[in-house]
Amino acid sequence: MTAQRRLLRFAFILLLVLVAVALLGPFLVARDPMRIDLAARFLAPLQAGHLLGCDQLGRDVAARLLAGLRWSLGIAAGATLIAFLLGTAIGLLAARSRALFGTALRQVTIFTQSFPVFVLAVSIVAVIGKSGFATLVLTLGLVTWPVFARVVQAEASSLFTREYVLAAEMMQMGGARLLLRHVLPALVPSLSVLLVFHFADMIIAESALSFLGIGAPLGAATWGGMLNESRAHMLTAPWMLLAPAACLVLLVVGAHALGQRLREATA
Amino acid sequence: MAERARLLARWLGSLAIVLIATMTVLFFLVRLTGDPAIMLAGPDASPQQLQQIRQFYGFDRSLAEQYVVYAGKLAQLDFGASLADGTPSFDKALASFPATLLLAMLAMALNLAVSIPVGAWLGRSRQGHARRVVRGVLSVLQGFPGFVLALLLIDLFAVELEWLPAIGYGGPVSWILPVVSVAFFLAPKLIRVLEANVQAALLASYVRTARSIGATPNEILWRHAMPNALLGATALIGAEFAFVMTGLVVIETIFAWPGIGWLLVQSTLNLDFPVLQSITCLLVVTIFLVNSATDALQLVLDPRLQQRAAAP
């Protein structure tokens, strides 16, 4: 038990450090992640001031990792926020209107639950035909909101039949105040767990998309893109694979550990 | 008999609704977010070509008219020709299906072969070092991005050790890495569920009955507890199968496995819109079929549900 606790505290601190690094990034590393230096191609780590070495174009791996971290965190945070706001709003509406809208939404969420969200994201990005930060955030947010809607609908519809909510309703508390005072607070535990796990899922989804070369602008420093470029040079420059892989795994596994901790704490 | 016909009709009806809804969303998505003529012709097309395409596909007509034509074509499974090579796009999507099915079957088989014994062991064993280590590894693997695992496996077994080929679909040896990557991605979740189910089953009263007729601990685990534990995991197993049939986009791409996910990426990168449309349609049908099969399987396996279904 104590070992597990220690692991979880470690995961939490790790996440905080990563976020801090992402925010302070440009002040920490002065190198330009895009700067090509053909003399430094495949430079091994810890040489000539390149902490993690250089890639096939002589770009500094550490600087690209940092830029990728900012990109990943930004997209995951944005997409999670959109999915959260949209899903919670729609879920609450569906919980309130038990008639046609509620049933329809339940059907939609059941189906999207089994539909591979990632496939949907790939086709939507393809159909829109544009790449960039906003496209990715919007796409990932818009295809994953049913995750939140499903949970909110299920929990809120049981809340709306509880005595204290019924009592508040009878005292003619307005709809908005009812939601803010009685319903939303009760949803906080499960929503916070969901937020953490969804954030981790979005990190993976973004890195998978950029790995495929879909969504991110050409040449942008992304972890997925770095992983993809590393494949041709695994034998000669393993750091190109291992550095972004380790970062991605640390971030996602850390978020998962935090989510599990939250789930246990709120259960 | 009439009962059965009605069930079948309802099933086909809901499949039709899901398909129509998906294809309608796709239709409007394409027409409202960009110029479908450019999408079909590719970015290098000349203005004359674009004009021709607009006339040919009727993009110059009203949305309602277009929708009727679109629906009519889809009803005949005519999704248009692939822009890459001019072959019918639906046939192309269908041809990628067997490869995905092979990977899905093998990965699920390995997944079950690993998860059942490990889940059974975790469900039965008491606190101890071995158990703590296995659970720790599982909780790390549970959050592990599947494609990163695939890359690391390639680096280790194909590049460093040179034991296995790095890309798949060239015979059984080349299947190992893709199948292992997928199975290791699936197994942690299933193991967790089986562990919980076995634990719960071993506390049930019927286990005491099994002991009272002289069953050994192993017999109790495998003949009395495990059937119930597996039954409780059918929904997850079905969901995992649906996932491997439709969601292995990155893994298939990494291993150049010519399945439906690989085709999806290729046609996305080529902006081969008719193929994308065919794939979407095929995926919707696949998910629907797998979900229905899971429900049916649960009905067959759980005697308690059978009676409820048979009752009027």
Place this chain on the structure above:
Amino acid sequence: MTAPILELQSLCIDVVAGPTAQRIVHDVVLTVARGEILGLVGESGSGKTLSAFAVAGLLSERLAVSAGEILFEGRARSFVSEEEMRALRGGRIGFVFQDPLSSFNPVRTIGSMLVESVVRHQRLGKRAARAVAIAGLAEMRLPGSDACFGAYPHQLSGGQRQRAMLALALVNRPSLLIADEPTTALDPTIQLQILALLRRQSEGRGSILITHDLGVAGAVCDRIAVMQKGRVVEIGPCSAILGDPQHAYTQRLLQARSHA
């Protein structure tokens, strides 16, 4: 007089979880003779079920026999290995549980349970075991034994399930039958049928009927042992216990019964 089938000599049971063991069954002394039904009566928590579980070796791991001895067919339990114990369970000792619905595995047919037990203890092939199992079900007067053989527990009525449970306990002709509250979950008329069946099946073997209901015990038992707080407080022939109870607790139980 022949030797008893079962003899408990100062049986004690402890809870062994935690740093210190806590005794919950104290110095139980009992015998069960061939052809006899012994009633074990007491409120829940009086230790009657635990004593019976100890006899069948069914105590959970948190509980252990800490002192005393169990003599079954003249053999002391201390000298019986776990493997031999498994051969006794279901073979020489049959056990009937309180709630037949939760005591049957929901995904196993009644027949498969009987066949499993017959194959294990009589070392018969599947086909021969099937015949033995069907005969065992018929003996318990289960209507349409073939249909019951292939039935799942939830498809039977409560009374049928308890008959099936009896069939499972008795299919290998054990010399000791322990029935733990076998009629508690049943309708009164069905209760009587099951008790009559128990009486009929008591010939040639020893039986223990565990119940909280002195009336039920009085209806079928030859002797009754009354238990309270882990101790046997009174033991004697049925008529003596019901007609002239000595212990205050037994008197209270009888009064509670007559008021009800």
